[in-house]
Amino acid sequence: MTPKQQRFCDYYLQTGNATEAAKMAGYSEKTARAIATENLTKPYIVEYLQQYAEKKRAEAIADVDEILSFWTTVMRGESFIFARLRASENLAKRYGLFDGAPPDPKEERERQERAERDEDILLALQNRQVEGFS
Numbered sequence: 001m002t003p004k005q006q007r008f009c010d011y012y013l014q015t016g017n018a019t020e021a022a023k024m025a026g027y028s029e030k031t032a033r034a035i036a037t038e039n040l041t042k043p044y045i046v047e048y049l050q051q052y053a054e055k056k057r058a059e060a061i062a063d064v065d066e067i068l069s070f071w072t073t074v075m076r077g078e079s080f081i082f083a084r085l086r087a088s089e090n091l092a093k094r095y096g097l098f099d100g101a102p103p104d105p106k107e108e109r110e111r112q113e114r115a116e117r118d119e120d121i122l123l124a125l126q127n128r129q130v131e132g133f134s
Contacts, residue, residue: 001044008039009048046125057118067092 001009004025011021018036027035039045062070070088 001048005039005042005045008036009045009052012036012040013049013052040125049125050122053118053121057114062088064092064097067097 007025008021011024015021019033022032022036067088
């Protein structure tokens with residue numbers, strides 16, 4: 001990936017607008033739209049954008065190790081933040097660490113909505129990639 005393409009990706013991730021990202025990356029006003037469309041069909045650019053989206057999604061959600069570490073901190077008296085403890089318990093339920101604990105319907109809806117938004121972004125990127133080869 002060229003430095004200009006990297007800038008395009010970074011600006012695209014910030015703005016969500018490919019043409020604007022192309023302009024901000026240094027492509028000319030005249031060619032920005034065409035270059036933006038072309039860039040979003042390049043497999044290595046699509047892969048980079050998908051990896052970024054997956055990384056952000058992973059960073060946003062606590063994993064099992066993080067939850068267990070938090071519980072240990074609380075158990076040892078290193079922290080007394082009960083609201084955070086409740087949040088960690090809810091996350092643990094989500095990961096199935098509590099046997100038979102049903103998921104909270106509100107949390108389930110929110111998780112589903114986030115997953116659908118992420119899926120929409122990935123599908124849009126994949127569709128742009130496929131359209132470019134048609």
